[in-house]
Structures are given as C-alpha cells and as structure tokens.
Amino acid sequence: MNAYVFPGQGAQFSGMGLDxxxxxxxAQELFEKANKLLGFAITDIMFEGSAEDLKQTKVTQxxxxxxxxxLSQVLGEEFKPDLVAGHSLGEFSALVANGTLAFEDGLKLVHKRALAMQKACENQSSTxxxxxxxxxxxxxxxCQSIDGVVVxxxxxxxxxxxxSGATEAVKKACETLKEKGAKRAMILPVGGAFHxxxxxxxxxxxxxxISETHFNQPNCPIYQNVSTTAVTDPEAIKQNLIAQLTAPVKWTQTMQQMLADGMTSYTEVGPGKVLQGLLKKVDRRFPTNSASLPEKE
Structure with missing residues (x-):
C-alpha cells in the first residue's frame, strides 16, 4: 500500500521548482502552461523571488x-499510488495525482481558493x-470557553x-493554554484564520x-482532511473539499487511519519534509521518504 502525501501552505522556499x-x-511545459493559465509568470517568483514574495497567499498556494x-507527473513509472492524501491545500495536489482533477482544473481551483482566502483574510483581523x-x-x-471566534x-x-480565529480571541486562548500547561502557544505569521x-x-x-468543475472517478482513494477516511466517490470528494475551508484539518486522525488500513510506504511529494516529521510523531517506527527528482530526460 503505497501512500503519496502532498504538503500545504508553509512548505514554500525561494528557488522552489527550478531544479x-x-x-x-x-516540467518546463507544465510550468509554462501554468504561467499562461494564471496570467502572470509565477515561475519568476518561484525561481527568483524572495521568501517575502512567496508568502503572499495568492502566490504561495x-x-x-x-x-x-x-514533480508527481515527471516521476513516470515510479509514481504508483495506492492511496493519496494532502494537508489542506495539498488535497488539491493529491486530487490531480490520483486522476480526479485535470492539471488545468486543479490549478484554476487553487488560484480561485487562494484569492478567495486572501479576500476573506482582509475582511477581519484574524490569525x-x-x-x-x-x-x-x-x-x-x-477554545470553547473563549469569547469570540477561536477553533x-x-x-x-x-x-x-x-x-484559528479572530486575533484577540486567539491571543486570549494562547494565554489560557499556557496557564493549562502548554509548552508553547505562539502566534503564527499567517495571513488570517484558515480552517x-x-x-x-x-x-x-x-x-x-467546484460545482462547475468536472471531477473524474479517481484511480485510487484519497484520505480527505474532513472525513479522515478513504473516499472514491467524486461527489463526496467535492463536498469534503468545500467543507475543508471552514473545518479543521484532521491530519493526525488521517495518518492513523492510513496506518490502520495497511499503508506500507509513505512518500512526500513536494517542497520540504514537514509531513514526514508529523508522521514520525504519530508512529516513529514507520519509514518515510521524499519523492526524488528523476534523471534528466
């Protein structure tokens, strides 16, 4: 049972994708296609932009x-997932990887998601x-005991x-959590109250x-953030993807379920190794690895 997992926002780094x-x-063909679809040269920002440039939600996602x-598309025969999952934004990457979404449709939805989230962040002070x-x-x-939105x-x-929630409510929750014995309760440098x-x-x-986008029958199950279980029905996938924006990412529970269902290999596809580190804290005995760049064609 080969699991391929895809990271979310926060995994970006300057120079990403240039290799x-x-x-x-x-890869060149797909990057150039993305530049045309987005209407700006995202490759310039990815390959040469600063960390600050990459932090904008509309660029990061x-x-x-x-x-x-x-990366998943240039792995060739090596890429044979039996199941996939993605952390937040990574769920869209996973859905292209398992054939549910076409590359172009996935990119359009991610772009739409990023702009909509950016706008929502600007509506209220949140963190x-x-x-x-x-x-x-x-x-x-x-969280339940605090006045204001914090979840x-x-x-x-x-x-x-x-x-996540309104800035003052999150700050108050952090104070209370420290009193309860939290080792750390620290505000993150993010644009707003995601999830x-x-x-x-x-x-x-x-x-x-999403309602206007065609979703195919996937070629392997996706374990979604909202359900934490294997999903193959395109309509259920759509509903979970919509709910994800205001619901929590249940990554711990998802990893536990994948292990229970017989996952035997775990490969992170994308920038960084954050998800490998998180799985080690669920079950440190389980081996993990990163998808590696193929030989030059």
Missing amino acids: LYEASPK PAIFLHSVI MAAVLGLEDQIVEDV PANYNCPGQLVI SPLMEPAREELAQA
Missing part, C-alpha cells in the same frame, strides 16, 4: 501546488497559533494543534467554482 524545470522538458503536481504539549481535548475545551484548525500530530468560520465567504466562492 524540476531544468531537469525535465515535461499555486506555487506549492505546481511544485508537488509537476492562527500553534499549541504544543497539550492533549487535544484540553485545547478544544479552552481548533489543524490536528497536525499528537501534542501539536493549531488554533475557521471566518473563511465562510471564501468557502462560498470556492463552492461555486
């Missing part, structure tokens, strides 16, 4: 998507915070949960775009 572009004519998807060293239940209870957003691994009710305007915009 792919230089190594593969197919398509950049990570492109790095992940193009996210990482909480380390507490049981999930304690974090959930504290669990990313269940990344045991002892690491990200909360919280404050993303509702973005969810509505994305729902419209």
Whole structure:
C-alpha cells in the first residue's frame, strides 16, 4: 500500500521548482502552461523571488501546488499510488495525482481558493497559533470557553494543534493554554484564520467554482482532511473539499487511519519534509521518504 502525501501552505522556499524545470522538458511545459493559465509568470517568483514574495497567499498556494503536481507527473513509472492524501491545500495536489482533477482544473481551483482566502483574510483581523504539549481535548475545551471566534484548525500530530480565529480571541486562548500547561502557544505569521468560520465567504466562492468543475472517478482513494477516511466517490470528494475551508484539518486522525488500513510506504511529494516529521510523531517506527527528482530526460 503505497501512500503519496502532498504538503500545504508553509512548505514554500525561494528557488522552489527550478531544479524540476531544468531537469525535465515535461516540467518546463507544465510550468509554462501554468504561467499562461494564471496570467502572470509565477515561475519568476518561484525561481527568483524572495521568501517575502512567496508568502503572499495568492502566490504561495499555486506555487506549492505546481511544485508537488509537476514533480508527481515527471516521476513516470515510479509514481504508483495506492492511496493519496494532502494537508489542506495539498488535497488539491493529491486530487490531480490520483486522476480526479485535470492539471488545468486543479490549478484554476487553487488560484480561485487562494484569492478567495486572501479576500476573506482582509475582511477581519484574524490569525492562527500553534499549541504544543497539550492533549487535544484540553485545547478544544479552552477554545470553547473563549469569547469570540477561536477553533481548533489543524490536528497536525499528537501534542501539536493549531488554533484559528479572530486575533484577540486567539491571543486570549494562547494565554489560557499556557496557564493549562502548554509548552508553547505562539502566534503564527499567517495571513488570517484558515480552517475557521471566518473563511465562510471564501468557502462560498470556492463552492461555486467546484460545482462547475468536472471531477473524474479517481484511480485510487484519497484520505480527505474532513472525513479522515478513504473516499472514491467524486461527489463526496467535492463536498469534503468545500467543507475543508471552514473545518479543521484532521491530519493526525488521517495518518492513523492510513496506518490502520495497511499503508506500507509513505512518500512526500513536494517542497520540504514537514509531513514526514508529523508522521514520525504519530508512529516513529514507520519509514518515510521524499519523492526524488528523476534523471534528466
């Protein structure tokens, strides 16, 4: 059971994708197609832009998507997933990788998602915070006790949960969580309250775009952030993808389910090694690896 997993926002780095572009004519073709579809040269920002340039949500999301998807497409015969999953944004990469979405449709949806989320972030002062060293239940209870919008957003691994919401509510929750014994409760440098009710305007915009996009029958199951279980029905995939914007990313539970279902290999496809590190905290005995750049064609 070969699992391929795809990272989300935060995995970007300056120079990302340049090695792919230089190594593969197919990668060059897909990157140039992306530039035309997006209406701007995202390759210039990916290959030469600063870390600050890459931090803009409208750039970050398509950049990570492109790095992940193009790498999966140039792996050739080596790429044989039995199951896929993606962390937040990475779910779109996974859906192209398993044939549910065409490359062009996936990129258009990611671009739409990024712009809608950017707009929602500008509507209200909001943020996210990482909480380390507490049981999930304690974090959930504290969030419920705070006046204002603050909710669990990313269940990344045991002892690491990200909360999301209105800025003052998140700050208050961090203070309370430290009193409860959190090793750390720190505000993250993000654009807004992803995976919280404050993303509702973005969810509505994305729902419209997803409803108008053709989803194929996947060639292998995807374990989605909302359901945490294997999904193959295109309509269910659509609904989970829409719900994801305002619902928590249940990554810990997803990894536990994939292990329970018989996953035997775990390959991260895209920039960084964040997801490998998270799985090690779920089950450190399990081997992980990164998809490697193929030989020059």
